[in-house]
Amino acid sequence: MNGSDSTSTVPDSGAPRRSDATRGAILAAARERFATDGYERATIRAIARDANIDPSMVMRYYRNKEGLFAAAVAIDLRLPDVSGADRRQDAGRILVGHFLDMWEDNEVLTALLRVGVTNQAGAERMQGILRDQLLPVARQVCPDPEQVPARAALMASQLLGLALTRYVLRMPPAVGLARAEIVAWLAPTIQRYLTAPSP
Amino acid sequence: MNGSDSTSTVPDSGAPRRSDATRGAILAAARERFATDGYERATIRAIARDANIDPSMVMRYYRNKEGLFAAAVAIDLRLPDVSGADRRQDAGRILVGHFLDMWEDNEVLTALLRVGVTNQAGAERMQGILRDQLLPVARQVCPDPEQVPARAALMASQLLGLALTRYVLRMPPAVGLARAEIVAWLAPTIQRYLTAPSP
């Protein structure tokens, strides 16, 4: 119920304020609500109730609902480096494994996916992640620079598709897959999208 | 603006009523709104305005918002038969092509995906489609019956992931892919998920 998250609750910008605890509680509650309910159904009142404060505090600290979402959902995929010659041929396996780790204990990713589907700002945020984080990884291992965007998009389609069916739609057979199975099946796909000659 | 959809607007149940035109207009408007706005933001008032009728008519004909959604989003993927020995090795190519055809001119699929992400009823509907339509196809080409659900789920993850990045999130590199490119890249993936020995 308190802020022992994986993502730091207290931002390191500015001097520490007396209200940092409240600010953190709001962010934590917001992340949870956005993840489970999506943007529209995650009401400020519900978030405030979860954080045990008054709804007006949310407005004071984050201006409005969009500002709250922007503050609550800050994503760094911490994608590993796969530029080494030995790692380049293992990129698929490494990336799929890392992706699963990220998704398993990070409700922020589910929140962003849910919001991205129904909210324009959320969709643009996801486009930014593809551009700023996934694309550089593709550049590390992809031979032809011109094909990098397409290959990164293909990789995103498979990885996000898995997250969608498994963590959001919770389709039973997708939920039932063991981690090792997912890696074994998806790694060759990602590897091919990144490094195989274009078909 | 009228009901020249791929999915029949007038259901073939019961005698033709004088209000069938209105009913159809409501369904068409609902499909469009659900597709572009998702469940929550697609308000009955907006749908009624699009259909040029009073909001109360929607309630009279479809009981409530959930009933309207259930009536508006009825999906038949019309998946082709791939049980023939010659077609079995082309299943990947056939299915990806068919899937793209379906998505390109069918806003109902986008609607269901948008709603499935934020609405429990929508998510269950998608689970039903996987179970009743995708799974049988996997059964046609998959050797081991016990692996059918897992393989169908893998296929769904890649196909839905493409739809997500291309038609919902509209990530630029995914939108920029040509139809032939998508088929060429994704067909081997689907083919492998369906027929390759489990890794």
Added chain:
DNA sequence: AATGTTGGCCAACACTTGTTGACGAAGGTA
């Protein structure tokens, strides 16, 4: 022509939403 049925609109309901401003309590500083 009289009747019952259907299609449609209007006005209102109970409720929830995001958002705002006034006001008091707590804490630091002079």
Added chain:
DNA sequence: TACCTTCGTCAACAAGTGTTGGCCAACATT
């Protein structure tokens, strides 16, 4: 002590939501 900033609550607003029931015109049936 007095002052000023910060933190928090309370009550309310304006707008929009799904939903309901009453009323009237058009139609069909007898």
